[in-house]
Amino acid sequence: MKKFIETLKNIYKIEDLRIRIGITLFFLLIYRLGSFVALPGIDPSQLGQLQKQTSEGLLGLLDMFSGGAFSHASIFALGIMPYISASIVVQLMAIGVPYFQKLQKEGESGQRKVNQITRWLTVIILLFQAPAYLANLTYQLPAEAFAVNGWLFKITSTIILTAGSMFVMWLGERITDKGIGNGISLIIMIGIIARLPFAVFAEFVSRIEQAGGGMVMFLLEFVLLYVVFMASILLVQGTRKVPVQYAKRIIGNKQYGGVRQYIPLKLNAANVMPIIFAQAIMFVPITIAGFANSDSMTGFISAMSNQTGFWYNFTLFVLVIIFTYFYTAITVNPVQMADDMKKNGGFIPGIKPGKKTVEFLDTVMSRITLPGSIFLALITILPAFAMIVGITTQFAYFFGGTSLLILVGVVLDTLQQIESHLLMRHYDGLTKSGRIKGRTGGGAAIY
Numbered sequence: 001m002k003k004f005i006e007t008l009k010n011i012y013k014i015e016d017l018r019i020r021i022g023i024t025l026f027f028l029l030i031y032r033l034g035s036f037v038a039l040p041g042i043d044p045s046q047l048g049q050l051q052k053q054t055s056e057g058l059l060g061l062l063d064m065f066s067g068g069a070f071s072h073a074s075i076f077a078l079g080i081m082p083y084i085s086a087s088i089v090v091q092l093m094a095i096g097v098p099y100f101q102k103l104q105k106e107g108e109s110g111q112r113k114v115n116q117i118t119r120w121l122t123v124i125i126l127l128f129q130a131p132a133y134l135a136n137l138t139y140q141l142p143a144e145a146f147a148v149n150g151w152l153f154k155i156t157s158t159i160i161l162t163a164g165s166m167f168v169m170w171l172g173e174r175i176t177d178k179g180i181g182n183g184i185s186l187i188i189m190i191g192i193i194a195r196l197p198f199a200v201f202a203e204f205v206s207r208i209e210q211a212g213g214g215m216v217m218f219l220l221e222f223v224l225l226y227v228v229f230m231a232s233i234l235l236v237q238g239t240r241k242v243p244v245q246y247a248k249r250i251i252g253n254k255q256y257g258g259v260r261q262y263i264p265l266k267l268n269a270a271n272v273m274p275i276i277f278a279q280a281i282m283f284v285p286i287t288i289a290g291f292a293n294s295d296s297m298t299g300f301i302s303a304m305s306n307q308t309g310f311w312y313n314f315t316l317f318v319l320v321i322i323f324t325y326f327y328t329a330i331t332v333n334p335v336q337m338a339d340d341m342k343k344n345g346g347f348i349p350g351i352k353p354g355k356k357t358v359e360f361l362d363t364v365m366s367r368i369t370l371p372g373s374i375f376l377a378l379i380t381i382l383p384a385f386a387m388i389v390g391i392t393t394q395f396a397y398f399f400g401g402t403s404l405l406i407l408v409g410v411v412l413d414t415l416q417q418i419e420s421h422l423l424m425r426h427y428d429g430l431t432k433s434g435r436i437k438g439r440t441g442g443g444a445a446i447y
Contacts, residue, residue, distance in 0.1 A: 010422055017421040024179030027171045028190050034076045035069035039157050042073050046145030060393055064403060067191025073137060075164040078129055080187055083169045085280045086121040130161040180417045189410040192403045199394035206392050228400050232408045268372040269332050272405045274323035275380050278316055313384050317377045324373035334361035
């Protein structure tokens with residue numbers, strides 16, 4: 001406790017860090033307050049059916065990402081996911097479209113153009129998603145819930161929902177620029193944290209009154225949650241050690257000060273980004289269905305909306321593996337690693353410098369990414385198994401999956417940012433020994 005209090009005092013002494021944390025908290029407060037501002041023309045007291053619909057299934061997960069704004073028919077109801085979807089499309093286009101490849105090579109000016117294209121694509125996606133969301137409101141809510149209806153309500157609400165999501169995106173960018181960084185990540189995380197108390201209370205009531213098992217089962221679930229939490233920390237942090245069969249070959253034989261130098265290859269270089277990408281893809285069936293009642297869904301859309309179903313989890317599992325390889329490919333550059341080794345006088349024993357080294361690093365990275373991607377995919381679908389064994393849907397989301405991994409990753413990144421400021425001013429870090437490991441090594445933030 002004394003160490004914690006001393007750290008808080010040190011944080012307060014650093015004016016720049018103090019201001020950045022204050023700005024971050026202020027913008028996050030604006031986001032949370034906006035999540036409870038209902039769309040004009042809707043009676044907030046009539047939202048019971050919508051909140052019941054979003055208590056489970058994919059809509060429940062979408063509501064978690066928006067911090068409850070989705071179920072409150074808020075001006076921020078669509079949240080930040082349209083921006084994530086647009087980012088996925090742009091990054092995919094950067095692989096096969098020459099124009100985007102050219103922009104990537106133009107440095108900061110090219111990145112500004114890419115960001116502008118991403119924003120415009122976000123607006124286009126919102127213009128499709130907003131009417132679908134309003135169609136669901138019309139279906140779920142009674143007529144008396146609407147003070148006005150018809151085309152005027154739909155047009156104005158579409159504009160408001162689009163502007164709301166773009167404002168959330170702007171808040172995230174301001175947190176990144178003026179706050180402690182990782183703005184979009186922090187916005188998603190704060191939405192997840194906001195749902196945790198309700199999820200814990202719902203599970204407690206369920207074990208006491210409905211599902212059975214009482215406090216013993218409730219405490220056992222927390223023990224399991226702790227195990228999954230620790231596994232998620234290891235997965236998000238990754239490792240700089242590689243499988244034994246490669247260890248003797250991928251380390252350079254040059255030593256500095258008696259310390260052997262390792263090539264920084266990680267089992268999980270992509271971190272949580274594959275899960276976010278995969279989950280964004282899995283939200284597509286809801287948009288296609290117009291957020292219709294699950295009873296009206298048939299065939300493909302029904303299968304892709306059933307969180308405990310085989311095809312939903314199998315598809316999510318495969319998508320996570322695919323996106324892990326994809327994101328690793330765009331964040332880990334074997335050519336640059338080989339060039340850096342050559343410049344620093346290092347080499348891999350038995351491997352010629354240059355093209356052979358690049359091929360070897362690429363092969364090793366591909367092989368060690370496989371177990372990391374499978375482990376990531378398994379944690380992603382753990383909530384489905386939790387639901388199957390009787391854990392309430394809201395609490396099951398925290399047994400792995402997107403929510404827990406994002407929560408762990410963003411917290412570690414934020415603590416690492418704060419620790420960097422402390423160490424730069426010659427203060428002690430946040431831990432007594434060692435340093436906090438964030439998601440360094442690629443994809444440290446969502447955006």
